[in-house]
Each structure stands twice: as C-alpha cells, then as structure tokens.
Amino acid sequence: MGDDDIDYNIVFPETLISERHWRGTKEPIVILLGWAGCRDKHLVKYSSVYTQQGCITLRYTAPLKTVFISESFGYKELKHTAFKLLETLYDYEVENNPIIFHVFSNGGFMLYRYIVELLQRDQQFSNLCVLGAVVDSAPGSANVKGALRALRTTLGPNINVFLRYLLMALFAVTVVLIRIVLYPITKYFHKNHYDALMDRPAPWPQLYLYSRADPVIRYTDVERMVSVLQGKNLSVQSFDFVTPGHVSLFRDFPEDYSRRCLDFLNSCMTNSEGTKLKKRLVIQN
Structure with missing residues (x-):
C-alpha cells in the first residue's frame, strides 16, 4: 500500500x-530500501x-529514474522521497518504535543518504530512535563499469537493443562528465552518496555485508568506507561472503545471512535497553 507520492x-x-x-517493549520497525x-x-x-522475529517491516524501492537520472544530474529528488518515507512512520503511529535500516546496493544507499541527513538536521524527525543499519552490497564510489552493469541488468533483455545501448552510452557520458571529470567542482553543489556519508556518517551502529566477487560494487569501496568510519570511532562491523554476485548474499548463504542480521538487530536492541537503564539510574540518583 502507499500514498499519493x-x-x-x-x-x-x-x-x-x-x-x-x-x-x-516496543517492537522494532525495520525499513528495507531496495x-x-x-x-x-x-x-x-x-x-x-x-x-518472524516480531518486527514491523516497511519496504520501499526508489524509482529507476531517481537513481540513474536525478542523482546523476545532481537533482535531489530522493531527498523529497526520504522526507515522505519518514513521515509514513507518523501516519502509522510507530514513530516511537526503535528503527533499523536494511539498505541494498547504491540504489538503496542513495536514498539512505538523504534519510541520514534529515535525521541529523531536521527538527521534525529529532524524536525518531534509530538503533542501527545493515548495508548489503554497498556503497560503491565512481565505478562507471559497475554502474553500467547495474543499468544493463535493470533494463532487462526485452528492451530494444539499439535503445539499450543508446541509454547506456548517454548514462556513461553523463556519469563520467559530471561525477568524475567535473566532480571537483560539482561536489560543492551536490556530493555523491559515498562522500556525503563518509564526511558526515550516521552515528548509530552499522553492519556492512558484501562480497569481493561482486561485479557491480567494488569490495575495496566497501572496505574503505568501513575503515574510515571505524577511524571515526563509530561502531561498524563488516563481513565478506567472498563468492556471491551482486545482492546475492542472502540467496547463496540464507542461514548465515539471516543469523548475522538478527544478531545485529538483537545487539542493537540490547544496547538500547542498557542505555535507557543507565539514563533511568542517573535520573533516580
């Protein structure tokens, strides 16, 4: 179900x-960004x-045009989407529930970037309690070859061959020009998702799950992000599944993947309860 937007x-x-x-206790709500x-x-x-663990789940995937076109040209359409998605929590009166994000690939990470910015800067959402984020097969940075592979897969085999290659060529030229050649200038107007969350990261615990065999997202990009965030004294874990393709970690290792996600969820909830208990003791004393 959804609203007008x-x-x-x-x-x-x-x-x-x-x-x-x-x-x-209030059950957590897990927001999955496809x-x-x-x-x-x-x-x-x-x-x-x-x-199955008693959580509320909210699923959303940003439209292709916002991921491949709007973001490429620096038009922040996803920021409006992020705002509407957070407002949904108030519509269903779950704004007081603890929140966990589960983010997939650059498409989900681009939207997650704006959600993080709103949670850090917008007073309207200051009461929301985010406990952590799981990031699957992301983020990647300035990887034109990987982006083209993602676009080709997304377009599918049914589109006209000439049109497919035309769209891919236009996309490649745009990305190289705006996001690589002119990026030293354009970054002052619109940083990419990778740099934005490296410079001003989310403060909550994070779990990065990835594969060095991923043909779309370079594992070195993920590991660099993890290293930088750990250097900022943030609680960041990671695990390399080694062999799966892009966003295929769960498909190839369902039990291990599920266990790691649920262990992370339970750890976030336990730490949250511990923090609340400490606050209550301080108040009482």
Missing part, C-alpha cells in the same frame, strides 16, 4: 509473535526474516 509496503507482525520476542530495479517480491524474503 511513494509506493511502499508495511507489514505488522502478529501480536503474539511480537509479544513473545519483545516482551512488552536496490535499483528491485521489485517488492524480492524484498519480501528479506522482510520475512524480521517479521
């Missing part, structure tokens, strides 16, 4: 399941991992 799906767990897992070209049916298998 964005098409999302939200799922609430059964009350008994939620109570069994969270025992009277990769470019991702269909909702692809995100369902990920969200089911969380709903």
Whole structure:
C-alpha cells in the first residue's frame, strides 16, 4: 500500500509473535530500501526474516529514474522521497518504535543518504530512535563499469537493443562528465552518496555485508568506507561472503545471512535497553 507520492509496503507482525520476542517493549520497525530495479517480491524474503522475529517491516524501492537520472544530474529528488518515507512512520503511529535500516546496493544507499541527513538536521524527525543499519552490497564510489552493469541488468533483455545501448552510452557520458571529470567542482553543489556519508556518517551502529566477487560494487569501496568510519570511532562491523554476485548474499548463504542480521538487530536492541537503564539510574540518583 502507499500514498499519493511513494509506493511502499508495511507489514505488522502478529501480536503474539511480537509479544513473545519483545516482551512488552516496543517492537522494532525495520525499513528495507531496495536496490535499483528491485521489485517488492524480492524484498519480501528479506522482510520475512524480521517479521518472524516480531518486527514491523516497511519496504520501499526508489524509482529507476531517481537513481540513474536525478542523482546523476545532481537533482535531489530522493531527498523529497526520504522526507515522505519518514513521515509514513507518523501516519502509522510507530514513530516511537526503535528503527533499523536494511539498505541494498547504491540504489538503496542513495536514498539512505538523504534519510541520514534529515535525521541529523531536521527538527521534525529529532524524536525518531534509530538503533542501527545493515548495508548489503554497498556503497560503491565512481565505478562507471559497475554502474553500467547495474543499468544493463535493470533494463532487462526485452528492451530494444539499439535503445539499450543508446541509454547506456548517454548514462556513461553523463556519469563520467559530471561525477568524475567535473566532480571537483560539482561536489560543492551536490556530493555523491559515498562522500556525503563518509564526511558526515550516521552515528548509530552499522553492519556492512558484501562480497569481493561482486561485479557491480567494488569490495575495496566497501572496505574503505568501513575503515574510515571505524577511524571515526563509530561502531561498524563488516563481513565478506567472498563468492556471491551482486545482492546475492542472502540467496547463496540464507542461514548465515539471516543469523548475522538478527544478531545485529538483537545487539542493537540490547544496547538500547542498557542505555535507557543507565539514563533511568542517573535520573533516580
């Protein structure tokens, strides 16, 4: 279901399941941000991992044009999308629930970048409680070859061959010109998602899951991001699955992937409860 501007799906767990897992505390809401070209049916298998643990899940994938066109030309259409997505939490009266993000590829990471900026700078969302973020197969930086592979996969085999190569050529020229050649100048008007979240990262714990065999996102980009954030004394974990292709970690290693995500979720919730307890003790004393 969705509103006039964005098409999302939200799922609430059964009350008994939620109570069994969270025992009277507010169940977390997991916001899943899909990769470019991702269909909702692809995100369902990920969200089911969380709903089986009594979590609320909100699934959303940004339209292709905002990922491949708007962002490439520096038009911040995704910022409006991020605003509407956060407003959805108030529409369903879950703004007081703890929040976990699960972000896929650069398509999800681009949107996540604006969500992080709003949470850091917009007073309207200052009461939202984000506990952490899982990042799957992202982020990548200035990888034209990887971006072209992603675009080719997204366009699919049914599009006219001439049109497909024309679109890919136009996209490549645009990316190289604006995002590489002119980037030393254009970055002052519109930083890319990679640099933006490296310079002003999210303060909550983060888990990066990736594969060195990924043909779209270079594993060195992910590892560089992790290293920089750890250097800023942030709580950042990572794991290299080594062999899977792009956003195929769960498909190839479903049990290990699910376990790592749920362990991270439970760790974030436990740390949050510990922090609340410390605050209560300070107030009492």
